[in-house]
Amino acid sequence: xxxxxxxxxxxxxxxxxxxxxxxxxxxxxxxxxxxxxxxxxxxxxxxxxxxxxxxxxxxxxxxxxxxxxxxxxxxxxxxxxxxxxxxxxxxxxxxxxxxxxxxxxxxxxxxxxxxxxxxxxxxxxxxxxxxxxxxxxxxxxxxxxxxxxxxxxxxxxxxxxx
Numbered sequence: 001x002x003x004x005x006x007x008x009x010x011x012x013x014x015x016x017x018x019x020x021x022x023x024x025x026x027x028x029x030x031x032x033x034x035x036x037x038x039x040x041x042x043x044x045x046x047x048x049x050x051x052x053x054x055x056x057x058x059x060x061x062x063x064x065x066x067x068x069x070x071x072x073x074x075x076x077x078x079x080x081x082x083x084x085x086x087x088x089x090x091x092x093x094x095x096x097x098x099x100x101x102x103x104x105x106x107x108x109x110x111x112x113x114x115x116x117x118x119x120x121x122x123x124x125x126x127x128x129x130x131x132x133x134x135x136x137x138x139x140x141x142x143x144x145x146x147x148x149x150x151x152x153x154x155x156x157x158x159x160x161x162x
Contacts, residue, residue: 010050013059014043020060020122021067027117028071028110038074042067061124064132068114075110104154112147119144 014021021042025035046066053062105113111133118129119140130137 038070
């Protein structure tokens with residue numbers, strides 16, 4: 001049974017990650033309701049598995065991996081033919097501004113959005129992003145390269161339509 005100290009520690013650490021959790025979930029799911037569902041489910045699952053976490057210093061990447069998995073579970077439950085909505089929410093983030101960038105970002109695959117978000121917005125290293133996404137570091141590097149190229153292409157296409 002967990003003690004009050006473990007519960008308090010868990011809640012403090014989860015609370016400190018609210019903005020990161022929301023940003024990552026929103027980058028994958030595109031709407032606030034699904035973000036809340038994914039976050040609640042991730043919090044519940046992480047708390048239940050907390051005693052299996054060997055190094056408490058790795059809590060944040062461990063938790064974000066659980067959150068990512070919950071987001072992908074929600075995406076799998078969506079109808080496969082449904083397109084993800086363009087990023088039109090009110091999430092305020094200095095690193096992602098402008099309607100063109102939001103629209104282009106929303107067109108990326110969920111895996112590429114998550115990788116891009118973790119590395120460029122949250123500031124995780126390649127190794128940390130690889131640990132969170134469960135992909136090898138080389139795969140993370142190639143995803144980032146392809147995603148940046150795809151964003152440039154999408155933004156150029158948007159610019160030409162104006």
